[in-house]
Amino acid sequence: MVNAMAAHARVREEIVRLVHRGLSVPEFSRAVGDALRRAVPAEGTCLMTTDPATMLPTAEFVENGLPAAELLRLVEIEVREPDFNTWVQLAHAGRPAGSLSEATAGDLDRSLRQREIRSPGGFSDELRVVLAGSTGTWGQLTVFREAKRPYFSPAEVEFVSSIARLITDGLRRGLLLGGAQAGDDDAGLLILDADDGVRMSDKAADRWLDELGTGDRAGARLPLVISAVARQARSLCGTAPSGAPAPTDLRPARARARTRAGQWLIARGSLLNNGPEPQVAVMLEVARPAEMAPLMVAAYGFTDSERRVTELVAKGLSTKQIAGRLHVSSYTVQDHLKSIFAKSGTGSRGDLIARLFLDHHAASLTSGVAAHM
Structure with a gap:
């Protein structure tokens, strides 16, 4: 002992x-x-x-x-x-x-x-x-x-x-090591067959697949986030292969992931058909500030009220508009902003957006967020 x-x-x-x-x-x-x-x-x-x-x-x-195929079956x-x-x-x-x-x-x-x-x-x-x-x-x-x-x-x-x-x-x-790099906003699309084989992909999707990478998994064909989103899309639109009912706490076929260069992407899956060989469309695009706010603001230990204010700042709302949206006074919004600036080490709205979405560093601690985009 x-x-x-x-x-x-x-x-x-x-x-x-x-x-x-x-x-x-x-x-x-x-x-x-x-x-x-x-x-x-x-x-x-x-x-x-x-x-x-x-x-x-x-x-x-x-x-x-376990090898890649077995890991995907576990997912x-x-x-x-x-x-x-x-x-x-x-x-x-x-x-x-x-x-x-x-x-x-x-x-x-x-x-x-x-x-x-x-x-x-x-x-x-x-x-x-x-x-x-x-x-x-x-x-x-x-x-x-x-x-x-x-x-x-x-x-x-x-x-x-x-x-x-x-x-x-x-x-x-x-x-959060390193800063997220600014990139273009091209959206990528790929079509997967029932075995996650790529039936079609455009140039933007090919670029994002390369940026996401497959790690060191022997035999892996796709980044794990792509296969996970595709499987979730299938589960949302059908039953399990064994005939067992799908879980009742289904989650969206959507996930945010970082590329090897530090850029955040959003992957979204949609089932194209529900036949014996269902195909899934997976869309990849750069995560924009308003979409990243629920993910990134937790890095600074914001309260729920501060998180909501930050999300509205990211959408470009003024202090008066934020106050109206949250049903509080403008003074309350200003107090929240002071606390947000202090926690994030920023001094203005522009600094805040840059810190949260373009230049977050290892000193920031990411925390999970249970909000849906």
């Missing part, structure tokens, strides 16, 4: 240092996985970034995990079929971490993803961690063990729960 407590303390201290090193998300993911395994032995990790408005995955960073199970300890369930639980063995009372094969994907891949128990702030989920971390290894203990689950906010802090910093 004493040795375990000492190991936990050392790992916690190491993660605190990692959080403040200004690492990119891939670097932070690898470093956290290495550190965590010294206190919670495991064979692999998978950290996925998510759009906080929909909880759809936007990118993944895997160490010794499909999450959004279309009932299972144990799903990300949505865990996000609403009383703690941010939970093991599959605990959720299934020790019978892992009760889980669809375990029977269909994880067990055939040689994996046993998994420990999931929701990486969330006060207003939404920004990432999902899975730690997994191979077959014939012991299940994660309650003490290990509790320890990981205790450092979930630390890991979230590091992820939020990594997501």
Whole structure:
């Protein structure tokens, strides 16, 4: 017990240092996985970034995990079929971490993803961690063990729960490393077949696909956010392949993701037909200030009132117009603006827009936002 407590303390201290090193998300993911395994032995990790408005995955960073095709099937199970300890369930639980063995009372094969994907891949128990702030989920971390290894203990689950906010802090910093670069507003369109094969794409879509990238996934054909949005579009318009009803808490087929150059895009999916081979149209476009406001203002710890004011500032409304929209006095709006300027380190509306949407830096901490665009 004493040795375990000492190991936990050392790992916690190491993660605190990692959080403040200004690492990119891939670097932070690898470093956290290495550190965590010294206190919670495991064979692999998978950290996925998510759009906080929909909880759809936007990118993944895997160490010794499942190949691309299996990972995409896991995403499909999450959004279309009932299972144990799903990300949505865990996000609403009383703690941010939970093991599959605990959720299934020790019978892992009760889980669809375990029977269909994880067990055939040689994996046993998994420990999931929701990486969330006060207003939404920004990432999902899975730690997994191979077959014939012991299940994660309650003490290990509790320890990981205790450092979930630390890991979230590091992820939020990594997501805002560097400034978002201004770009053109060309929208891209691609058409996907039932297997996510690209049937058609225009030049703008090709450029955005290249900018998003596929990471280091062997065999990956598309950025994860594209496949996730496409699968969600299918789930919104039909039933799961197994015939099970779709979940009742369906989320929009829409997600925001950053390119490798730091630019924010919005991906939106729409089902073109609902036959035996349904095609999905995915539209890609640069996220404009008003669309990014719900995502970016949380980086500065704004209150709900300050967030609403900032969104209206981004839309170009005057103080008087904002007061009328929010049913408050102009003096109240001015007080909110003073607090907004102080928190964001700006001195005017123009500075605020530039700071929030064109020049956000690693010193800013991203936080999830549960608002829909």
